[in-house]
Every structure is written in structure tokens, then in C-alpha cells.
Amino acid sequence: MHLFLLFYRLMVRPLLREPARTLLTISAVALGVAVVLAIDLAGAAATGSFRGSMETLAGDNDLEVTASGGVPEELVGTLATLPYPMRVSPRIEDYAVIADTKKSLPLIGLDLVAGASSHAQNASKFGDELQAQWASKQTLEHLGDNDSVWVGSSLGYKTGDQVPLLINDQIHEYTVRGVYSDSNGNEAAIVMDLSAAQRALRRYGRVDRILLKLPENSRLEDWRQRLRAMLPAGVEIRPQGAGTDENRRMLAAFRWNLRLLSYISLVVGAFLIYNTISVSVVRRRPEIGIVRALGASRGVILFAFVGEAVCFGLAGAFIALPLGRFMATGAVRLMASTVESLYVSSRPGPIELSPASVLLALAIGVGVAVASAYSPAREASEVAPIEAMARGRREYDARVRKGRDLWLALILGLAAAAASRAPAVAGKPLFGYLAAILLVVASALAIPFFVALLTSFSSKLLGRLFGVEALLASRSLAASLRRTSVLVGALSTAIAMMTSVGIMVGSFRQTVLFWMSDRLPADLYLRPAGVPAADRHPTISLELAQKIEKLPGVAVVDRLRAYEISYEGMPATLASVDSQALRRYPRSNFFSGRRTDQVLAELRDSNAIIVSEPFSYKHQVRTGDSITLSLGATQATFRIADVYYDYSSEGGTIVMSRSTMLRYLPDPTPSNLAVYVAPAANVETVRAEIEQAAAGHRVLMFSNRDLRAEAIRVFDRTFAITYALEAVAVIVAVMGIAGALLALVIDRRRELGLLRFLGAATRQVRKLILIEAGLLGLLANFAGLLLGFALSLILIFVINKQSFGWTIRFHWPMEVLLAALTVVYAATVLAGLYPAQVAVRLNVLEVIHEE
């Protein structure tokens, strides 16, 4: 107890006496922890608790039967007539848009007739609400109607209401026959009978999945083997929800990288805690000497300073809880749209601040605080009492071993270079991260040397250029080398992260722009109206495609078709192109460097495919390799003719010619149309003709310029969250600078008071502090830019490549970088305003006589 009393008197009270500085440090920790918490909460909501929308109303089944392009319907009968006591539930799964509200919802087709009759036979077995509804008399008579739908209660419809639904490229009117509760884990969806769904989606003779409920206590693997033997080669049987697991695996890299990005603020915060505790140790050195002389053990001193950090960590974590929860609301929106654009359709779950989240925040806050405070605290505990009382701050600061640290930095830099060349571990760029961490540490170690070097060279020059205030500011920074280095380290880390991510995103953007200039050779593109998502491939009526083909101004229509498939346990897109249309690519987009017409000729003439770079990287396949794909009921082996650069999806894409795809998946309806206008025709005239031809169809038409603009908009939205995370890191760093300058003013009050005695005007004192802030900003910008450049190379060529498989061409986004660095620099100087005001308001008489 007495220890706590002493702790309060010696450690807490001084913190309370400097509320502004204490608050700044706590706020910096709070922001750092809040960002991590926000990304964790948002990640859990947007992807972590990810349960595909298509799992809605799936029930508790054990196995699922799937096939690329759909499972042949006859297999439902085959499975249902097997002499096994299992439930067989075929499903159609897609999306529909309520035409009035533009709300996009899962569209689920269930075998309602069979479900209702099963329910009638055995109510206890299928005792859910929806089944009960279907079994009701009034509903039963509408089960077979093609215009009957059942909807989730949260949509607000009543039985008998009319709902206009956009399905693929057409709107149909449907009648609500019943409403089911969607508050018990089920998502709001549109449910219709299987046959009605097949008709609406033009998916005749196929279902998307067959769910199987096995008898209780069955051994899943045994059943899987047994049923596998009875199914065609291309059909896969797997545990129910395997698709969700696949999506989770695919999303892992995205979540992992985002989570790491969120730790930047925490790293910056750690620097600042280290600085705060170092300052605290320096200031209280004489006190340490006195209490040690009065009988305090080393342990007590260690406890005191670690305890101080714990106070910062705890206070920061408690503020971070509501702050992180609040920030998560914004983050989840950004993350969910990225997940939908790049990965898979999902609806974010609720943001839950669970006990685990609270513990995480506390652990991070206190953990980071203790870890960063340990070194200065230990140093404080090892000081001999006499030494502490006798020596001043200057000598203590002089202990920075800049020469030794520079050598260490060089060694770590070399280790980083070696780590960056190591391959991924289990698909994760662990050595890439290690290289980045080593570089940050190396930079922190090298900074004292460079700060000393630069300030020693520059102080006189600065004095000549900007007056005596600049000379004093420069000398003061050089004299407090440790403190200056930590501050420059903190701010430069934030700037480096900002710069590196800025370069990476800028390079990526430039690469995508360059790539798109090749990839969109047609004049007009059509897709079904509705909400686009990476895993949704609604189709356009074949008649419409044919109608457009016959228009006089149209030269060629390329009918593109895409399916979501599973390859080696990972989602991928299978696409087909009309290879005769694609002659106009100006540059090669292939790894081999061959011309596009050469590669496409190969696709036409043989059982060949091309794969995208991410697919090639993820599945470790290259040109000349063969891969086996499950297509419909069959399996076929294809030779990879080439690998092409692609940035449209992270899952990877396999492309084959349309004729090849139709051999295995005979549905001729296209997902998109690429229209090439005849050389003599006017694009706008043709556009008007197509619009006329498409009357009654809901399709969206884009010029290639529109499509590029849309892609870049999606791209920018995708990276909005990274910019937000960087901004927070910079705010944390700037807050740290403000806090540290405040501490600097308080520590140097005697010196500042003396300057007033010697004739310094208040504006000169203010200028002195602002110049110090400016110099800190300049040093940090310089170091940050260098470190950022090195980190960007790791991000682009190691972490990105190993996480996502994309080749990005390096590009300096000069405008963005210049603007960002200017803003950071201005913020750093502005952070000096309040400390400068404090310096001006010092009572010079008190401070000069207090020592």
C-alpha cells in the first residue's frame, strides 16, 4: 500500500501538474489503440464473422454438392432416391435488386414443394418458421407459382404486396406470399421456389448447390467418400460452408495486411511513450538519486517508471474503447465495399465490442506502453544514487552511442535486404514484414548519428540564415540528441509509412491505369443493371446480344461469360471470351511478351487456357503447365498457354475461348458484352441504337472511358481506408511532437527565462520554439522519405507480390507525396504553437531563480 502512496506522490502527481502534456501522451496512446481496435472490430464485422450471404436459410446441413457452372438437376433425384436416411435440399443462389429501392438482396431458390410436404409429414424435423408457413394451406396453393416470393420481415413487405425485382437484365413483378423472420441470424433475402428461380435466372436444368443433412452421429468423411463414388467426376462434395471457408482464406491476406497497417499508429505511439518515459527519467534523475539514497531498491525505481507507463497505457486504452468503436463504424463501411468490389458479396455484421475486444485494447495499450517504457525505466533503475544526484541532463543525454548504433543499423539494413529476398511462408509474406520491421529499427538506430551530423553542420548556417534563434534551436536539438532522435524516429516512421503506402498505392494506380489502356479495347461495354460485385455474374439475354450484333454500326460483339468456381480450395473466376474479336490490343499483356492475337489463336485451336497473374502466383502454375478443372459434371485438363497481367480480382482468373467453355458449360447467355463499332460508324449513334434495341432490358452501357473512370473510382475507394490509417498515424506523431515540445519548454524553462534576461523578445522565444518544431519536422521528413522509399520497395516487390500476386511497376506519385509531406510539415510546425505560447508565458523570475 505504501508503495502505491509513494507512487502517487512521486509519479502521478507530477503528471497531474502538467495536464496538457499528460493528455497529449494519453491521447496519442488512445488513438493508436483505437485504430487497432477499430480495424479489428471492423474486420470482424466486414469479413471476420463473414458468412456468405448465400448461407442464408441454408439450415444445419452436413455436406454440399457443387460444380463449376452448376450441378445437373438430375443429381437431386439421384441423391434423393439413394437408400440413405438423408435430407436432400437443392438450392439456386443469386442476387436480385428491388427495383423501387435499388436494394440488392440474395435470391434463394428452394424446393418449397418438397420442403412443405416433408414438413407436413414430419413437423418436428423441419420445425422452422418458414417451413411452417409453406405448409400452411393458403401458401401451399401458391408454391408452384412463378411469381410467388417469400421475403425477410426486415424488408417491411406484407403478404399480398407486389415487389418488382431486377433479376439479370429484366424486371419482373412478384407477389409476396409470406414473410419470414430474419432477425435470428438469417439475412433478409428473396425466397422463391426452385423452378421459379431457375426460370427467372435462366438456369434451366441446373442447381447451384445440393445440401445434404446426414443422420445424426455420421462420420462426415465416410459419407463423403461413399457419395463421391456415385457422383460424376466434375461434381464436388464437401462439408457445408466450405465456400465460406474458401472466402475466409481469400480474405485473410486483405485482413492481415490491413491489420498490420493499423499497427503503424501503435508503433508511432510506442516511440512517443518511450520518449515520455525517457524525459520523465531524465527530469527525475536527481529525485531518483535521492530516493535511492533514502533506501529505494532498483526494483522500486523500475516499478515506478513502468507504472507510469501503465498509467498512460490504461488511460489510453479506456479512451480507445469508445473511440475505436466509433472509428469502426466508418472503417466497416470502407472495408465492406472493398470486400464486395474485390472479393465476395457479403453484408457486414454488427460491430460488437465484446469482452475480448476490451481485453485486446487493454492488452495493447498496457503492453505497448510497458514494452516501450521498459528500456528507459531499467536505465533509471540502474543509476547509482550519487551519480543521479551529481550529474545533469546534458551528460545523461550524451550517453547516446550513435557510432555503435550506426553500425547496428547497417547490419540490420543488410538483414532486411536478405529477409526481403526470402519466399512467403504459408502464403504470408512474413519475411517481408520482418524486412520492414528491421528497416524501421535500423532507421531509428541510424537517426541519432544523422541528427548529430546534420545539426553540427547546419547550426551555424542556420544561425546565419535565420538568426540566433535558429542557432539556439539547432544546438538545443543536438544537445538533447536522445530526445530529438526519438521524436524524429516517431515522426519519420509515420511519414515513412505514409510515403511508402503512398508510393505503393500510386504505383499500383499507375499500373492499373496503364493496364486498363490495354484491357478495354472495345468501344462500348454492357452489363446487367444491379449492384456489381466481384463474385456476381448476372447474365444478359442471348436475344439482346444477337440483336445488338445485327445492328448496322456494330462490327463485332464479344460475348464474355464468367462463373465463380473453386480451384484447389480457393475461389477463382472462370471466364470466356470470343477470341476472334480481340485483335486490337496494342501491347502485349502476357508474361511471354507474345502478341495478343498469337495467344488467342492458341486458345481457339486447342484445349488451352490463359490464367491471370494472381492465379498463377497463388497456385504456383506457369505457362506450359496443365491444370484440371471441374466443369459441370465433367473434369477436363487444360494447358496454360500463357499468363496475363490482371488487376481486376485478387482471387485469380482462368480464361478460355467461348467455344471451349460452351463444350463443358452449354449456357450461352453472356455476362457482359464488349461492342466494337464499325470503322465508319459513329459511336454515339451506335450507342443510341443499342439503347433502343435494349428496351425492356435493364442493362448499363459504358464507354471504355466510363469504365476506366469507374474502375479508378473503385480503386480509390478501396484504398481510402489505408489513407485514413496513415492520417491517424501522422496525427499521433504530430500530437507526440506537440507533447514533446511542451516537455522541452518545461525542461528548458531556465534557459528560456535566461534568454529573456539577456534581452530576448517574446517573439524571439516563440520563433525559437517554432524553429525547433520546424527542424524536427524537416529532419523527420528527410528521414521519413528515405525510409519510406525503402519500405515502398518492400511493399511493392515483396509484401504485395507475396500477398496478392500482382506485379506493380514502381512510380513516384510526386504531387501526392509533395502535398502530404507539406501538410505533415505544416502540422509539425503548428504543433509547436502551443508550446511556444507556453514558453512565452513563463514567469522568468521564477524559473531563473528556482535552481
Next chain:
Amino acid sequence: MRGVAGGRNLRKILTGLRTNMPMLSLQGISKDYLTDGQRVPALKGLSLNVERGEFVALVGRSGCGKSTLLNLAGAMDFPTSGTVLLDGVATSSLKDTGLTQLRREKIGFIFQSFQLLHTLTVFENVELPLLLAGKTNPREVARERLAWVELDGLGERYPHQLSGGQMQRVAIARALIHSPGILLADEPTGNLDTITGNVILELLRRLTCEQNTASIIATHSLEAASLADTVVKLRDGKIEEIIRR
């Protein structure tokens, strides 16, 4: 009251020839401090004139008002009542800019604990008042002042490379760099041994005499008092006795 001279030509005021006036004139000054809401008088109706070249020793027990008097004389603080005239200018009539200007041109300070900036070399410490006043190339003046205090050749050293006596000599050189009209020293030998302290006092006495600078030294030292032209004994904020030699 302090704002009166705000728009005037300060330089004209400060450099006006007032040779017939004392360098420092304290006229009926009182100074009260507020401590926990209580008014604590530090100086009570005190009057004193100090002429150019006069060496004044301010003696008395701790808390008798020596430092308060020096602060008022140095225009670092203002009396509760009464007037402080520095070279004929009432300090209370000046705003911050005017006070800064006054300190730059008329006043030199020396402290018990030397108050050197450890980040600056000896040269740079000595030059500091001139640099703060915006003067360029003050090195030659600094070199000369260091010669006065017999520290030639030590200009490139840092304070921590000097002894206590040497540090106080640097402080004296700094205080005299701008040829102030008055030198205010608060216990300048308090941190020095007796022999070094005496040497410093004799140096101060000699230099102020040579430069015709008024000096007020707050001290407990009998040696300092014995060197002074005038000894002012303070007791409980009042002048108890003035001994002129």
C-alpha cells in the same frame, strides 16, 4: 500606465542624454507578492539612487528583499507602488518591446549559478545578447570581453569544460558585452570558493570602474561589501542603513 510609451520612438527615449540623472533611481518603491491570497510585502517604500561607475553592495539576511530589488532594477518586474527610473526612463511606462530594448541596451545580469547555456561555446554564450539584439559579427567584441576577464583562448570551449570561476568570468564577459549602463549581480560568488570569489569580485570592481558602469551586487560576502563604494543594508524590505565610502 505601462502602455504610455507604446507608440513612441523608444530608441530616442532610451538613448537620450541624461547625464545629470542617476543611472538607477528607485523612488518610494514597494513590492507586494500574493501568496495563497495573502499580500506579503517584499519591499516597503524604498528609495535609492545609483550613479554611473558606482559599485553598490546590497547586503542583508535571506528574504530581506535583495533579489526583489534587483528584479525591479533590471526591469524584470514592476513595483506595486513607486517608480523605477533606469537612465531616466520609468520602467512601468514601457511595454514588452520597450522593456526588451531596455534590457538589451542598458542592463547586464550576473547570476549565482552562472546561467550559461551548455549547448553553446564560450564565444557563443558571450555573443548571445548582441545576437539577440540583432547585431551581426559580434565575435570581435566577444573576444575583447573575454580578454577583459582573462579567458583569451578559451572561446571555443563549452561551459562544462570550464571551472566554476571560469564560468563566472564568462558570465561577466557576457554581462558586459553590450556595455550596459548598469550591472546587476545576484550573489555572484555564492557558488565559488572564497579565493575564487574574491578574484571575481575584484575583477567585477575593476571592470565596472573602467567602464563607468553602475553595479549593484546582492551578496552575503563581507569581502564584496568591503570593495563597494556604497553598502546598502536591507532589513525586512526596508533600507536599514546606507554606508558610503
